[in-house]
Amino acid sequence: MQIRKFRGVDVRATLDAVREELGEDALILETRRSASGGFVEISAVIEIDEPASGKYSPGKYASYETSSPKGHSPKGHSPGGSYNAGLQSGSYGSQYISEEDGTSHVLRELRGLKDFLSVISVRDETQGGKNFLRLEQEMDKSGIDRSFIHDVLIRTITRAAEAGDGTDIDTLRSRLKSAVLGEITTKNPISDSGQTVMALVGPTGVGKTTTLAKLASIMALKKKKKVALLTMDTFRIAAVDQLRRYADIIGVPVSVAETPEEVQRLLREYKDKDLILIDTAGRGRGDTEQMQKLHALSELDVKVKFNLVLSVNTRDAYLYDTVRRFGGVNIDSITFTKLDESPEFGPILNTVLYSGKPLAFFTDGQRVPEDIEAASSKRLESLFLLN
Template sequence: MNMKKITATTMPEAMKKVKLELGDNAVILNSKIVYKGGFMGLFRKKMIEVVAAIDEKPIPVASTRKNKERRTIESFPSAVQLEKHVEQQDVRKELTDLKKELSYIKQTSSMSMNHYPDEIQFCLSKLQAIELENTHIKKLGDQLLERWRINREKPTESDIEDWCTHEILNELKNISFEGIPDHAKIVNFVGPTGVGKTTTIAKLAANAVLQEKKKVAFITTDTYRIAAIEQLKTYAELLQIPLEVVYEEENFKNAIANFSDYDLIFIDTAGRNYREKRYIEELKNMFGNAKGIFTYLVLSISMKEQDMKIIANNFLNMDFDQFIFTKADETNAYGVIYNMICHYQIGVSYITTGQDVPDDIIKATPENIANYLVGNEKQ
């Protein structure tokens, strides 16, 4: 059997390389995400690593019930089959995105803005485009219209944006926006798979160690993915931060005790399907009766808002303290940030704007959130 390990930036590209080097009858034995390159491990690029093989002398297998049930190399999909499967998945994703977009257009088109002056309509249409909820758009539209009526001169587009920013700031004035509070020693990061919890922790830890000169320790409860532990271990080694992996409540208590003389303890939790409450119960059981844990709910701005709310509703049982929103560089749907803040009356501590550690993260404030909404934030 001729086996090869192939690395590419995407799965379709990997499949093309497999076909080119091993032919159409090659089979895929394994595939995984790896990180390569970078500087001191901080700027690594995500790649797809595929192990493929071709049996140059296939062994005939008797057609018996026993042999059919036996796991053989023939049970693996060929490169051609897997490529077709990937293409089908891409088409399904495009159809899903299209349905979502059509649904949103239908929703937003039901809101009439004809009674507003053209300048206000233009401002409100931009808020619609970033998926601000209709209730907030209507409220802002009425507030802008009131200002329009009492204004002696016809306002410019810049005036309308300034008014809109002022009203947004007024709405957010009683909501807490803060970074990691001074009293917080144990900081917990929870959220679904793929939102960037580990990278966010690395960014905040790098700032705490390098800028604030604090003693920081890592705890991870993400024992479901070896890659997640290895990623955090790499950051821990670079920053010379101790790391403990915990599997149950007793391990967690011991880890907290071991790090009692540290300024900050960052906890990385497993990314699971937190639309299901049972996974949140598992987290709660892990932490037991531990007190003084400051919890961040980490969500990606590119997620569906409906899914965000289901997850946030479930995490209310853990009394999370603040949001962290990630991947602001991958979408323009900034309205969901404002929607979530207003819906839960819970503030945001940080917004991440890319993968670079430790740079691509900003401290959230009412001002920069307002700027994201009206289009003045650097994007």
């Protein structure tokens, strides 16, 4: 057994250090804030004869392994880092098996409890205890990463107390809203002036082609922009037909490009267009050929923006894995689809925290073009039950 003390600027960063150093099995003995409030000290213990690796991570309660590079990530675990290598060697599959097992479930619960206990002393100092719990439960229902919930709640309650704002629920909720929304950026990747070339990339079946058709339809028919479609998806027999049908209905040209060189040639042909949308094949993980093609696309003379399309109906671990997989191209923004099919929207926030990328669009149905909207703060507030 080994007892270690860790110091950091806040609970989350310090817990990150504990996990990184001692692994997921470390037991938190005590969390203490310095008298000046300047730092947090955590005492943790680890059985050294047990494996200290994150056997069950990245799981819902073990999110320190998979946090954001934008200030929430432990060293070496950012997208494309050493953690990625671990996944490629096959630990990803075993995580699913272990999470189905009852013992692991109890362990995960215990870990959640440990994390909760570790923040209680900080929480009590702020006299916002009851409200802390209530807001925590509300956010937890949305599927928001627990370590982030603790972090943002502690920050919110501490700041409210410091500012002499009081810790009533409405004040806290309003501060919490700003704190959460402050972590998220949104952007419209389609320029109002000048040309935009945007490729929709992502896993199989998430809704890339449907989203592309929605965008093409709105831009061509409602906004009267000159739009052209390209597809690099020659992998699936019906894929070209699917896009052609949309292009015919919308009344925009569509071309097939098997290689990045053909894309380059077609982009020259379409130089008068305002918007060129590129559909790509959604292939499984480990498809290096597809990733090489996308990488080559990112090196063309013309700037291609990559919009990563993800379905909200997906486990956090798989979303993070996808972000890492597409780390080879510079993802410009993220679109979340299938909001109509999901009971919780925390994965959206978790992915933004993990990737540090802005959100572009949300889709919530199959209708083209109706079921799409630009990602906005207002919508985010309602998704995360913050209003």
